[in-house]
Amino acid sequence: MTTGESPAPDTDGPVVRTASGAVRGLREQGLSVFRGIPFAAPPVGPDRFQAPRPPRPWDGTREAYAFGPPPPQETGFAGRTAQVPLPQGDEWLTVNVWTPEPDPCAARPVMVWLYGGAFKLGHSGQPGYDAQHLARAGDVVIVTLNYRVGMEGFALWAGAPANRGLLDQVAALEWVQENIAAFGGDPAQVTVFGESAGAGCIAALLAMPRARGLFRRAVTQSVPGTFFSVDLARDIAAVLAAEAGRRPTAADLAEADPRQLTQAGQALGVKMLSYTDRWGQAAPTSVPFSPVVDGDVLPSTPWQALAAGAARDIDLLLGHNRDEFRLFMVMAGLSGKITDETAAQTLRLYAPGGEAGEAAYRSAFPDAGPERLFERVQTDWLFAMPSLRLAEAQLAGGGRAHVYELTWPAPDSAGVLGACHGLDVPLLFGTFGADLGALLFSRGEPTPEAERLSAFFQRAWTAFARTGDPGWPAYAADTRPVQILDAEQRVAPYPEERIRRIWEGYDFAPLPLLV
Template identity: 75%
Template sequence: MTTSESQARPAGTAGPVVRTASGAVRGRHEEGLAVFRGIPFAEPPVGEARFQAPRPARPWGGTREAYAFGPPPPQDLGLQGRPGAETGPTGDDWLTVNVWTPEADPSARRPVMVWIYGGSYKMGHAGQPAYDAQRIARERHVVVVTFNYRVGVEGFTRLDGAPANRGLLDQVAALEWVRENIAGFGGDPDLVTVFGESAGAGSIASLLAMPGARGLFRRAVAQSVPGTFFSDELARDMARALAAEAGRKPTAADLTDVDPRQLIAAGQALGARMAQYTDRWGQAAPTVTPFSPVVDGDVLPTTPWRALAAGAAREVDLLVGHNRDEARLFLVLGGMLGRVTDEQVTGVLRLLAPGGEAGERAYRSAFPDVSPTALWERVQTDWLFAMPTLRLAEAQLAGGGGAHVYELTWPAPGSGGVLGACHTLDVTLLFGGYGADLGRLLFAGADVPAEAKQLSSRFRRAWTSFARTGDPGWPAYDTEARLVQVLDADPTVTAYPEERSRRLWEGHEFLPLPLLG
């Protein structure tokens, strides 16, 4: 019996029951919603199934109690002192879904929003308090689904004898579960929107490019899309280095019997030394994570930007955006705020800016009066999130589709206000989890101001309006006016605010990161 099957039913409850393709599940009534947690969408990927594509969940008899989140997949929970990391329940039934619905009635046919979490492709799970979807579902009368997918070595390390991008294949399997089962929970399987942030947004960009995901969703919201996609050669080289940390070969056969905790430790050890691999791994080295989607030519045939420009997702409505000060979070967590030297700026500009030394000169010319810390932050934000996000919208336009764009500029009030509109702030505002996970840092030492609550409500209204109609409430983006929604205490629609950065990256193509050595 798995962990989630063994949860005892609370005394006196008679929760809602829905029959899925694998069997009946009983949820709970919670504050006007029917909530179901820990429903398997695939078999536990352990034993001979480890490092393989997800397999359909086995049917069960009777009524399964869907009261508790399933256990998180094995992962590295250490992000420079990240607060609020939850270990969750233990067990191997990692691949589970959770549903918040206003009514478990097949006749309701409500819009469905499927959340894909971020976490550098090495951490994260659907049971994190920050992803409690009750506000979105209850306030906006939509069905919200969250789910676990494999991260780190289990989900993304490129191994011989295993498919690439297993974490993405898990996501496809979860979306197939939604298509097959969500009507019983009151959702419309023909009106599915995927939404996610950071690695979750990179996953959504991948899904838009994957033949195996075609037709599984109608709309997509990608918040802070990272530009890091690995070439097959780079991913295999990283796998060799990681497996060597564990004293093994980078094959599914050689790693299947290794305790996941040992492989997590190997990934942590490698991540701590990645700067030593700059001559070999180039721009991937400073990311301190050897995990990203791999352009393997099969599961992921090409980069999202090329795929969208070729029309791969022209039938999908797209909403994308980023935060103004994405990299500020990493400066603060790394103790680097105000301490970046000009020598460090020179190194990062030459590594990340388009054109190497010419890119350094162009950045210094475009931002002549900023401090070394601010210039470091600007190029890191542009390279990792802002420009990949904007270019995804432009690729969608080039391929015959449409896109809406936003930028979050409202600054987080916590920690004396130094965090600005940093990475992950949009997640806290969207879900309203001010005291959960990184929300504790973003709002630390500060009351939640009224303008934050108003902006939070605006996020939910815009995202759910887009899920219903394809219109979040502001004009679509085009390459002439370049209108975007600026989300602040006084939201406005204006030309894309980061025009200097946009011009610096104009014509640059985000290619799979190569193996240099």
């Protein structure tokens, strides 16, 4: 069933009683599936831009057949937003459950997925996040959820709590703790997993006191390093509000149609580069949203928190893809257009030490041309090094981490994407013809290599959810063992040693306001 479709009523479907009321799901290919269950009240009216509130109870049995409506968001990129009819309404905050059997005595491991989308896009009803294959492969319960994105979820307004999208995720995890046993899951065996912005959210949850005790394990796939300082977030919010013709206050913005605000966010995104003198490294990303290190909801960056021991009791699996930034280069039409001057400017902006960082990259990659250097440093700054440094912080804080790198190249029709950003998602979910998978896999059809790699992903991720061990050695500071995900799986020392040395000791601090 695709997003937005409503199946015929099924009076024989499985019924589960939640704390808010009973829900009836569907039997689909050996699984019981429940969609669109509210975990919080609609964040509209007086609740607009506020922390999520408990869901409203209902009488009778609620049909949980269709995904809830996505939160307000921009139009999408690279298949991130499904090109199918989407449900409408204001019940943005819902969960979906795939379970082998809603037996309260089953106590299966639970995996809770957080989608990516640059903190401004995404919803749990995207076909690429269909969890049926993963649930069956690992005999686990899968939960996916919606959280507020963009101006609703991450912009810093006066009169509103920071990081409302993160607070939505906490509320959903509290719902899991209270209700998942009735669906056959074990609330003591919850693993959160997510990719890109979803991985950044999980990194934030690891650092948040309000999320303590809500999950036992975490998987972060391509953590972004772009957390905002309060000063930067306030300045961006003021420009966003002005773009919408409003003041940067919750009271004023709550009167605006959500569509007006998403249009303002999209309009600012395309001209952020002109704010480089004020917003520095954040400006070229064209993403005006990120978790804010506000000192309350998020007291410190994940790297600081983990190094201080905040997640030492959480099992952590993390990694990145070798060629992350190639996807964005192709999307922006930059392939073949990067000059040496552009590469030099980008190296000085993102590499540690500015000009010294540029020299270090040119020395480490003496045969690399401008395009390779442009792509490499942004892969490293945005995803690769934040991921590796998170593993190092976990070790420093007394915890344990398992690390992977995906090096298998996508079989895209043009053959230019390599092991790019997002490739891990269709491999994990087995959704090769949906969303980003349709771009990365020619005609949406997996090769035999892709099917074998997908099976490895599913075995490793669900084994980790069950035991805390994905099947390869934990990362160590001296030997640095990493699972290499390619046509042939192997464990080897971290393969990007030249890059690791360039970034050694770098602090992923909150991005500052420059003026």
